[in-house]
Amino acid sequence: MKKEDLKALLADMSLQEKADQMMQLMGLFYLDDAEGVLTGPARELGVGEEDFWMTGSILGTYGAEQLMAIQKKYMEKQPHHIPMLFMMDVIHGLKTVFPMPLAQGATFEPELSGRCAQAAAREAAVSGLHVTFSPMVDLVRDARWGRVMESTGEDPYLNGLFAKAQVEGFQGDDIGKPYKVCSCVKHFAAYGGAWAGRDYNTVELTEHTLREFYLPPYKAAIDAGVGMVMTSFNTVNGIPASTNRWLMRDILRDEMGFDGVLISDFSAILETVAHGNSADEADAAKKALEAGVDIDMMTSVYAANLCRLVEEGKVSEALIDESVMRILELKNKLGLFENPYKDANPEEEKTVILCDEHRKLAKEAAGKCFVLLKNDGLLPVDMSKKVAFVGPYTNCKEIISSWAVTGDVNACVSIEEAAREVFDLTRTTFHQGCQMLDNDYHLTGFGNLGESVPGKLSEEEQKKMFEEAVEAAKKADLVIMPIGEHFLQTGEAASRAMIDVPEIQMNLFREVSKVNENIVVVLFNGRPLDLRELSKTAKAVLDVWLPGTEGGHAIVDALTGKINPSGKLPMSFPYCVGQVPVHYNEYSTGRPNLEGMQERFKSKYIDIPNAPLYPFGYGLSYTDFEISPVTLSGDVVTDVQPIRACVTVKNTGKVEGTEVIQLYIQDVAASVVRPVKELKRFEKVKLCPGEEKKAEFIIDEEMLRFLRADGTVGSEEGKFRVWIGNSSNTKNEAVFSYQK
DSSP: OOHHHHHHHHHHSOHHHHHHHTEEEEGGGGTSOHHHHHTTHHHHTTOOHHHHTTOSEEESOOOHHHHHHHHHHHHHHSTTOOOOEEEEOOSSOSSSOOOOHHHHHHTTOHHHHHHHHHHHHHHHHHTTOOEEOOOBOOOOOOTTSGGGGGSOOSOHHHHHHHHHHHHHHHHTTOTTSTTOOEEEEEEETTGGGBGGGOTTOOBOOOHHHIIIIISHHHHHHHHTTOSEEEEOSSEETTEEGGGOHIIIIIIIIIITOOOSEEEOOTTTTTHHHHHTSOSSHHHHHHHHHHHTOOBEETSOHHHHHHHHHHHTTSSOHHHHHHHHHHHHHHHHHTTTTTOTTTTOOHHHHHHHTTOHHHHHHHHHHHHHHOEEEEESSOOSOOTTSOEEEESTTSSOOOOSOTTOTTOOGGGSOOHHHHHTTTSOTTSEEEEOOSOSSOTTOOEEOSGGGOEEOOOOOOHHHHHHHHHHHHHHHHHOSEEEEEEEOOGGGSSTTOOOSSOSOOHHHHHHHHHHHHHOSOEEEEEEOSSOOOOHHHHHHOSEEEEOOSOOTTHHHHHHHHHHTSSOOOOOOSSOBOSSGGGOSOOSSOBOOSSOSOTTSOSSSSSOOSSSOSSOSBOTTOOBOSSOEEEOOOEESOSEEOSSOOEEEEEEEEEOSSSOEEEEEEEEEEESSOSSOOBSOEEEEEEEEEEOTTOEEEEEEEEOGGGGOEEOTTSOEEOOOEEEEEEEESSTTOOOEEEEEEOO
16 A cells, blocks of 8 residues: 555544554454453453454464454454454464573574574464564563563673564565564563562663663664564653653654554553553553554553543644554555455465474574583483483473463473483483472463463372482483473563572482482573572583473483584573672772772672672583684774784584684773673684684774763773683783774
């Protein structure tokens, strides 16, 4: 449809019809008898039958046949036959579930994440969906926050690269093309800074910190052409994001240039009343509209109030027209006016969902996200040894995540299933050992995941299972212990004050360690955990996160050496929860915890180290790498003359491996305090034994820019340090200066 046709359509719409285009309801409302719904949940929202059949979009329902039927009936009733938008949280896969986003960040391979998004878009598109609420690019520094699993980590540069790759993977160069969906970046803004790591909490950031660290990944997504942005639940500068005109109009639209659809998070506009920022629903509708929010997710705040507000002269209909035009333009870009079903295809759905190509990609992504945290020679496994698998994740298929809402755990491959394909079963045993969680633990999930009440075995059953596992461990040469968080202990509304492996599993670990010192921990987790005890006692620790559908196969390949782990931590693992929020790119202090300073009067804890247990960028391999000292092509960078920074990387071990070479820079003295170190570039280097390769990086003036004291972005003359190594903890340093 041409622009002038859209304008004519808008001009012919009634005011109520426009307001309803700005409302989004749950798709489940449309799956039952309309009258039953209207006298139940929809009625409670204040939605009448007329509004019900003019709603602009729905969320949370998928499946080609269902959505095609809804679209057909909707367009018959909609006054102008405007097609409906179908949206869903396809976070890291629809049915083929890829590793959770934080795990994808560990690959340090944005291109791979883009391919995963492309595959997810294909499954979503044939299932009738038009929009995915992904990626989440919130910067995360506090492991207590459950939603860290949805982010790619604590670094703005790395997050920005993944944001760009995922948006391009979902959307391609034209969302109207087959198998493409509109991407929605979230949550704008700074949701990852939730106070004390508690979900839905307020955020307290200086504008400098907001702009310097939190906003860049959103900007990367916008520059990549993302079609939709979602508001966050939190306050920014004391104002909820959904009613924050400065944040949404001045920054998002005017400064960042976003011209797509802005949607609230679930009931976020209405929640500004509870925040105390809006007096009532009508006030919330007025403020959100003035802030530029186009779609009200899952309340009737807009539908029930906007018409009256216009009639009373309290808001301008022109603001409503702006929002509705953006919604119509998105529908037009998707090609829905010509084909309201787009790619929905029940027959193709059967062949695309969980196809071999997608499973292969899921396995590749899982294998590249694993981080080897410790290895005292037990990995890869000596297949001639007698092995006992002991732990609740041994035969568990729940290895996706709390935000794989459409995933089917029955389609997942467990460790035991995969191990039985390659291990000598005359020398291998499998034991659950204990429940995932104690009997009194109750967890609630979303979508297909529903409610989960892990365990519920009697004390006698638990004792028998425990004793059998410990006895098997005693007889084995090697014990592989798949343990960790239950997947519903992470994600939205899953903040944890104590970020440790559940005590019931730790008790099993302690008893096993008494009878066998050769323990390999295979760690499942949706966040960085306190691993002090595990790391001290186990001889090897392989972090596999929540790896997705093909996790079992990838894990067994890693254990047996078919895959050589190459993942790097995208988020620091704290020494203990008392450190959080903890991140590598902290600001310098006037009394740093450095050698030579007075022992007492410096910035430190008196009972734990300052440094995390495992820092950002850290990860081991089954081989060894030697990195040469940094060499620079010159010692001065100017506006027109960059320099090259180089190291030579050599595989000094006995097997092929991949190392992630990371370049960090520090601005030594500036108009504002700068981080002690910032990731600026990285390169993945794959080497055979004995092979070496030069890793070369260009350092130019643009890499030295930052938000200066006067509020402008630019570089400043002075001294800089550059490090090149295999983690943020590298000491491999050189010095250069910048002159204009």
